[in-house]
Structure formats: structure tokens, C-alpha cells
Amino acid sequence: MAAQAQQETAVDSVQDASHDSVRDREISVEQEHLDRVYRRLEEKIHEAQFLMHDAAKRGQVGTPGALAERDAQVFRAGVHLSRLNNEFEDFLFGRIDLLPGKDGKKGPDGAYTAVEPAEGAVRPDNTADIAETLHIGRIGVLDEDYAPLVIDWRAPAAAPFYRSTPVDPGRVVRRRVIRSKGRRVLGVEDDLMRPELKAFLHGRELPVIGDGALMAALGRARSHTMRDIVASIQAEQDLVIRAPAASVTYVEGGPGTGKTAVALHRAAYLLYQDRRRYAGGILIVSPTPLLVAYTEGVLPSLGEEGQVAIRAIGSLVEGAEATLYDSPSTARAKGSSRMLKVLRKAARGALELNDSPARLRVVAFGRRLELEAEELERIRRNALGGTAPVNLLRPRARKLLLDALWDKSGATARHTDPELAAELRSSFDEDITSEDDFLAFLDAWWPELTPRAVLRAMADERRLGRWARRVLNPGEVRKVARSLRRDGHSVHDIAMLDELQAILGSPARPRKKREIDPLDQLTGLEELMPVREESQRERAERLAQERVEYAHVIVDEAQDLTPMQWRMVGRRGRHATWTVVGDPAQSSWSDPEEAAEARDEALGTRPRRRFQLTVNYRNPAEIADLAAKVLALAMPGSPSPKAVRSTGVEPRFTTVRDSLAGTVRAAAARLLDQVDGTVGVVVAMRRREEARRWLAGLGDRVVALGSLEAKGLEYDATVVVSPAEIADESPAGLRVLYVALTRATQQLTIVSGERDEPDAHGVPDLLRD
Numbered sequence: 001m002a003a004q005a006q007q008e009t010a011v012d013s014v015q016d017a018s019h020d021s022v023r024d025r026e027i028s029v030e031q032e033h034l035d036r037v038y039r040r041l042e043e044k045i046h047e048a049q050f051l052m053h054d055a056a057k058r059g060q061v062g063t064p065g066a067l068a069e070r071d072a073q074v075f076r077a078g079v080h081l082s083r084l085n086n087e088f089e090d091f092l093f094g095r096i097d098l099l100p101g102k103d104g105k106k107g108p109d110g111a112y113t114a115v116e117p118a119e120g121a122v123r124p125d126n127t128a129d130i131a132e133t134l135h136i137g138r139i140g141v142l143d144e145d146y147a148p149l150v151i152d153w154r155a156p157a158a159a160p161f162y163r164s165t166p167v168d169p170g171r172v173v174r175r176r177v178i179r180s181k182g183r184r185v186l187g188v189e190d191d192l193m194r195p196e197l198k199a200f201l202h203g204r205e206l207p208v209i210g211d212g213a214l215m216a217a218l219g220r221a222r223s224h225t226m227r228d229i230v231a232s233i234q235a236e237q238d239l240v241i242r243a244p245a246a247s248v249t250y251v252e253g254g255p256g257t258g259k260t261a262v263a264l265h266r267a268a269y270l271l272y273q274d275r276r277r278y279a280g281g282i283l284i285v286s287p288t289p290l291l292v293a294y295t296e297g298v299l300p301s302l303g304e305e306g307q308v309a310i311r312a313i314g315s316l317v318e319g320a321e322a323t324l325y326d327s328p329s330t331a332r333a334k335g336s337s338r339m340l341k342v343l344r345k346a347a348r349g350a351l352e353l354n355d356s357p358a359r360l361r362v363v364a365f366g367r368r369l370e371l372e373a374e375e376l377e378r379i380r381r382n383a384l385g386g387t388a389p390v391n392l393l394r395p396r397a398r399k400l401l402l403d404a405l406w407d408k409s410g411a412t413a414r415h416t417d418p419e420l421a422a423e424l425r426s427s428f429d430e431d432i433t434s435e436d437d438f439l440a441f442l443d444a445w446w447p448e449l450t451p452r453a454v455l456r457a458m459a460d461e462r463r464l465g466r467w468a469r470r471v472l473n474p475g476e477v478r479k480v481a482r483s484l485r486r487d488g489h490s491v492h493d494i495a496m497l498d499e500l501q502a503i504l505g506s507p508a509r510p511r512k513k514r515e516i517d518p519l520d521q522l523t524g525l526e527e528l529m530p531v532r533e534e535s536q537r538e539r540a541e542r543l544a545q546e547r548v549e550y551a552h553v554i555v556d557e558a559q560d561l562t563p564m565q566w567r568m569v570g571r572r573g574r575h576a577t578w579t580v581v582g583d584p585a586q587s588s589w590s591d592p593e594e595a596a597e598a599r600d601e602a603l604g605t606r607p608r609r610r611f612q613l614t615v616n617y618r619n620p621a622e623i624a625d626l627a628a629k630v631l632a633l634a635m636p637g638s639p640s641p642k643a644v645r646s647t648g649v650e651p652r653f654t655t656v657r658d659s660l661a662g663t664v665r666a667a668a669a670r671l672l673d674q675v676d677g678t679v680g681v682v683v684a685m686r687r688r689e690e691a692r693r694w695l696a697g698l699g700d701r702v703v704a705l706g707s708l709e710a711k712g713l714e715y716d717a718t719v720v721v722s723p724a725e726i727a728d729e730s731p732a733g734l735r736v737l738y739v740a741l742t743r744a745t746q747q748l749t750i751v752s753g754e755r756d757e758p759d760a761h762g763v764p765d766l767l768r769d
């Protein structure tokens with residue numbers, strides 16, 4: 001028996017050794033290719049440097065077309081250079097081995113265009129020859145004969161790398177993911193798209209290494225920043241990423257289906273596909289600054305910097321930043337479309353608040369003229385008629401004042417000749433408007449209002465009560481007014497500020513210069529320097545400040561936008577195409593129907609293309625199954641996405657022993673021991689400060705989060721503290737709990753609190769069948 005075991009071990013190790021040598025050989029094959037790519041890039045860089053020198057020597061000689069072409073070459077070579085100098089971890093990451101194509105034609109990037117294999121590509125004995133091998137990378141590189149050495153992942157020829165599946169393989173026989181760092185290939189992982197086939201490349205059977213790239217990527221430890229998924233985008237995701245940008249692309253999918261990842265890759269794809277069109281900028285709206293920080297490295301890793309502004313919903317208004325939270329009931333009042341009516345009233349009402357003089361006294365044509373309070377009131381009401389922006393009505397109000405004074409002056413009757421009368425009137429107006437007293441009166445009586453001033457005015461409960469009569473109930477008025485007395489703003493205040501800006505309007509001021517697309521202004525490699533020196537964040541900041549509207553708007557976690565927030569985001573994309581990604585089951589907004597109405601208004605009548613993502617790449621089945629129980633309570637009948645892997649590790653249930661703090665700390669410490677990456681501790685919003693203290697000293701792999709802050713984030717392991725407390729915190733509490741339960745990629749511990757009713761195994765009532 002022992003001898004047989006020994007023999008088997010020996011056979012295994014021989015197989016392992018031979019497997020290892022195949023692996024090594026395959027790695028060296030890819031290494032050779034990568035070396036060739038780098039040699040070619042170095043040549044291009046030398047060429048670029050030569051071109052630059054030459055161009056400088058010759059000055060502006062040549063036809064405009066030739067000069068433009070030279071500049072474009074220099075620019076592209078420079079882009080390659082600066083990207084390569086950035087040392088992408090895996091510049092070259094993929095390869096596909098293809099059967100001959102049906103039509104045998106090559107596309108503009110040198111790759112065959114046909115998706116389907118040619119007749120007879122597979123012989124009756126299920127053998128075939130590989131006709132073509134394509135390497136896929138973050139940017140495209142051609143050899144000296146213009147044959148592709150690397151194809152840009154966004155090029156049409158790269159699509160089969162993502163689209164091919166064993167069910168619908170097209171021409172792809174083997175898909176390989178290549179792992180490299182700098183100039184060294186570290187490993188390869190293969191997926192066979194046609195496992196039934198014996199395929200030959202240069203007369204040798206195609207070897208297959210590893211268990212597939214997706215599983216390798218999913219199993220990796222998580223850090224505090226998101227990674228791109230460019231090497232393992234799945235077919236259903238690729239359809240969304242490459243969907244034509246006409247009108248609205250609408251994507252729904254459960255937790256972990258890759259919505260955020262897909263949205264970010266789509267931004268990179270759109271820029272690649274039509275850079276000029278998107279020179280108008282792409283705005284990505286994210287629910288929290290935490291999610292912005294988590295995702296903002298993805299686009300630079302895909303070779304895209306600038307042009308894309310990733311902003312939290314609380315940072316969309318220049319000069320204001322959301323730092324405070326509102327209670328669920330206050331948030332409901334502030335975010336609802338009812339608030340629009342209140343703001344319209346407040347903007348007009350705020351005009352009366354200044355200490356404007358009760359009467360206007362001026363001297364014109366040597367006579368004293370006066371308008372009394374009542375007349376002034378009537379004029380103001382008159383001027384405010386309609387819905388035009390309040391700040392833009394000042395000239396109208398001024399004109400009405402002058403009309404009233406003119407009537408009082410009795411000068412109307414003096415001249416019947418219309419020309420003379422007009423002349424007289426104009427000198428009358430001039431007389432008055434040059435008077436300092438009149439100007440001072442106008443400033444006090446019709447000041448230029450700022451959104452902040454109106455919001456401050458709304459902090460007075462009695463006043464707000466007047467403006468919100470029959471719109472908000474007295475309880476809501478009290479809460480909203482009280483919340484506006486705090487120092488700072490909440491996300492809901494930011495949307496109110498933006499709405500007020502639209503209601504008030506800005507009097508015309510000189511415009512800032514438009515953003516310039518570097519491709520429009522090529523003069524040589526020097527042009528790249530300013531582009532490169534500005535970081536993604538700085539550029540995004542600048543774009544956000546300069547831009548009011550964008551060419552494409554991507555809304556992440558769209559289910560969470562309130563009606564007022566939809567209005568704010570809608571104003572930034574009035575002429576844009578849109579990508580909207582979300583999951584109704586994760587909505588923390590109490591009235592999803594009202595929000596859907598506002599969303600439809602923001603998106604207008606543009607046609608929509610809908611996509612559904614169905615596979616959960618984040619949670620193992622053990623965690624997804626537990627979360628599905630809450631989904632069934634939160635949204636009965638709603639399908640939960642299918643988990644793509646299972647770890648065999650069931651969620652753990654713990655009840656409080658000595659103290660909640662001690663129990664949570666112990667659970668977090670235990671998980672820190674068990675996983676290599678991050679641990680998130682999710683608590684009800686009101687506990688987030690104390691939870692930070694519970695974890696003090698455990699290191700920076702662990703973070704405490706309020707339930708609403710956990711949106712979109714993920715950790716290797718999570719501790720969810722008191723499901724009932726999270727669920728009871730707001731009308732959308734069960735959906736918020738569903739979000740909390742779906743953040744972990746490996747392990748989940750549930751700690752029951754006072755409000756939970758755990759059974760003998762510690763499973764709280766909300767998580768039982």
C-alpha cells in the first residue's frame with residue numbers, strides 16, 4: 001500500500017515537473033514576444049526623438065497635412081514613451097489563438113475581421129490548426145511592417161478576447177492571460193474555449209496552463225484601491241463596455257456583478273473609440289468620496305488620464321463639499337422633488353429679507369419723487385412674475401421702478417411728440433440711475449442672491465414654514481431648518497445649492513476659455529509635458545471647475561440618487577449620452593418610484609438600451625446565499641445574481657459576550673489573521689464614530705464604516721454588526737443591510753446586537769430562512 005502511494009507521488013512529481021517545464025517554456029515564449037514589443041517601442045521612441053530634432057531643425061517645412069501627420073506620430077510615440085516609463089504592471093496581458101476566419105479579410109488594425117471560423121477550419125477528426133495569434137495590451141503597437149505586435153484592448157480585433165465563451169467560442173481556441181511586471185513575464189493562465197479540439201500551432205499541440213485567469217483574479221487579496229479587470233472582462237460585461245454610446249445605456253445587476261468596474265472600463269473605451277467627441281469630458285458620478293478614492297486609480301491603470309472627472313455626488317458643486325449626514329427623515333424631505341417648490345419660494349422670498357429701505361426717494365428733473373412700501377411691494381411682485389431666474393430679473397425690476405417714478409414725475413403729459421417724449425424719458429432714467437442713492441437702494445432692495453444665502457435663510461423655522469406651507473409638514477420643517485443651522489453641508493444640501501443656483505441664475509460674467517484637446521494642438525513631444533505633469537486628480541478637479549456640462553455622464557449606484565440629485569446630475573448632461581448603472585435592491589432611498597420619475601426626467605426622452613449583469617464575481621456562494629435571505633425580505637421575488645465561486649467557508653455568527661466593542665474587536669482581529677488583505681467592519685450609521693474607537697490599534701488593514709458608507713466598496717472579510725440595528729435605521733434599512741452583507745470577497749462574520757434575536761446557533765432572526 002505504502003509502496004503504491006510512494007509510486008503515485010513519484011508519478012505526480014514527474015507530471016508536475018513536466019508541467020512546470022511546459023509552463024516555463026510558455027512563459028519564455030511570451031517573454032520573447034514582450035522583448036520584441038519593447039525593442040519595437042524603443043525604436044519608435046528613437047524615431048520620435050529623431051523626428052522632434054528634425055522638425056526643430058527644419059522648422060515648419062512641408063505641406064500642412066504632412067506636418068500634421070508628423071506631429072501626430074511624435075505625439076503617439078511620446079504617449080507610448082511616457083506610458084511605458086510609468087511601468088505598467090502588466091502592459092501586455094492577453095493573447096488569443098484563433099482558427100482561420102470565414103472571409104480571410106484583415107481589418108484596419110491588421111487583424112482578421114471575421115468572428116466565425118472558416119468552413120473546414122475544424123477537421124472531421126476534431127483537429128485544427130491555429131491560423132493567427134493576437135496579443136492584447138493596454139495600448140496598440142505595430143511592427144515595422146504594420147502588423148500588430150500588440151492590439152489595444154479596446155480595438156475591435158480584441159473583442160473576441162472578451163466575448164468568446166465555451167458556449168460561443170467563435171474563432172478562439174485558447175485565451176491566455178499573461179501576468180507581467182515591467183519587462184518580465186511572471187506567469188500565464190489559460191482558458192480553453194474549445195476543449196474538445198486538438199489544436200496545433202506551428203505543428204505542435206497547443207499547451208494549456210493553469211485554471212483560468214478569472215478565478216486567479218477573484219482569489220487575490222483586496223487592497224484599499226480597486227484594480228482594473230482588463231485581463232478578465234467577461235462576455236456579458238464586454239457587451240456593456242463596448243455598447244455604442246448613443247443615448248442612454250442602462251445597466252442593472254446585483255452586488256458584485258462588476259457594474260462599477262464595467263462603468264470605468266466603458267469610460268476608457270469611449271475615449272479610445274472617439275476621443276474628439278469626448279474631449280467635452282466624461283463625468284463619473286459616485287455616491288461617496290470613499291468610493292471615489294477606491295476607484296480613481298482604475299482609469300490611469302488603463303492608460304486614461306484627464307478627460308474623465310470622477311466626482312462624489314456631494315462634490316459636484318464648486319466650492320462646497322458634503323461632510324455631514326442627515327437623518328433619514330430629514331434626507332427624505334430634502335431629497336424629494338417636493339423640495340423644488342420650497343426652494344422656488346425661498347429664492348423669491350429671500351429677496352425680502354434684506355434691510356431694504358421701506359421707501360425710495362430720488363430727485364429727478366429737480367423734483368423729489370417717492371415710492372412707498374406698498375408700491376415697492378407691488379413692483380417687486382410684478383417683476384417676479386413667471387419662473388425666470390431671480391438674479392436675472394434685476395434689470396426688469398429696475399425698469400419697473402423707473403416706470404413708476406416716471407409716472408409720478410408727471411412728465412408723461414408734457415410731450416405728445418413720441419420722439420421728444422422718448423428723449424426726455426431717457427434723460428430722466430439717466431438722471432436717476434446715476435444717483436448713488438438709487439444704486440444703493442437697488443442693491444439693498446434687489447440684491448444678487450447666492451444659493452448659500454438662501455439656504456441660510458431657510459434655517460429659520462418660521463420663515464421656512466411660510467415657504468414650505470402645504471408642501472412639508474411641520475415636523476419636516478423643524479428638522480430641515482435645524483439641519484441647515486449646522487456648520488457645513490450634507491449631500492442633500494449640495495443638491496439644494498445646485499438647484500438654487502439654477503433658480504437664481506448668474507448674471508453674465510466673462511467666460512473662461514474652453515479646454516483644449518492636445519490632439520488638436522500638436523506641435524511636438526513638448527506638448528506632452530503639461531499633459532503628463534498634471535495628475536488625474538488635479539485634472540479632474542480643474543475640469544470639474546471649468547465645466548458645467550459633459551459629453552458623457554456615467555452614474556454609478558444610480559439607485560441611490562434622490563429626485564433632487566437627479567436634477568443636479570441632469571443639468572450636467574443636458575446634451576450628453578449616458579451610462580447609468582445601478583441595482584434597485586441596494587437602494588437606500590426611501591421612495592424608489594419618485595426617484596425613477598426624476599431619473600426619467602433627467603434622461604429625457606432619449607432611447608435606452610438595457611443590459612442586465614447576472615454573475616456575482618465578488619462574494620463566494622456561501623455569503624451570497626446568506627445575503628439572498630435579506631434580499632427576499634427587502635424585495636420579494638427579486639433574483640439574486642449567481643456567485644461564480646465558492647470557498648467552502650460559511651459565514652460565522654457571534655453574539656455579544658462582555659461588550660459589543662470587545663466582541664467586534666475580537667471578530668475583526670480574527671479575520672485579520674485569516675485573510676491577507678482588508679477587513680471592513682460595517683455598523684449602523686449612528687455607531688460609526690464609536691466603531692472607529694473599537695478598532696484602534698488593529699492597523700490599517702481594517703476600517704470601520706457606517707452602513708451607508710459601505711456602498712460600492714469591498715473587503716477580503718467583513719464584520720456586519722447588528723443586522724437589526726442597520727435594518728431599523730431607515731425605511732430602506734433592509735436594502736442597506738443587503739449592501740452591508742455583500743461586501744466580502746472571502747469571509748463574513750455577523751455580530752448580533754441588542755435588537756437582534758439570535759437562535760441557538762447565533763443566527764439573528766433577519767438572516768434565518
Ligand SMILES: Nc1ncnc2c1ncn2[C@@H]1O[C@H](COP(=O)(O)OP(=O)(O)OP(=O)(O)O)[C@@H](O)[C@H]1O
Pocket residue numbers: 214217218227228229232233234237253254255256257258259260261262583586617618711712713714742
Ligand atoms: N471580469 C472580471 N474579472 C475579474 N474581476 C472582476 C470581474 N468583474 C468583476 N470583478 C470584480 O468583482 C468585484 C465587484 O465588482 P464591482 O465593484 O464593479 O461590482 P458592482 O456590481 O459595482 O457591485 P456593487 O453593486 O456591490 O457595488 C470587484 O472586485 C471586481 O474587480
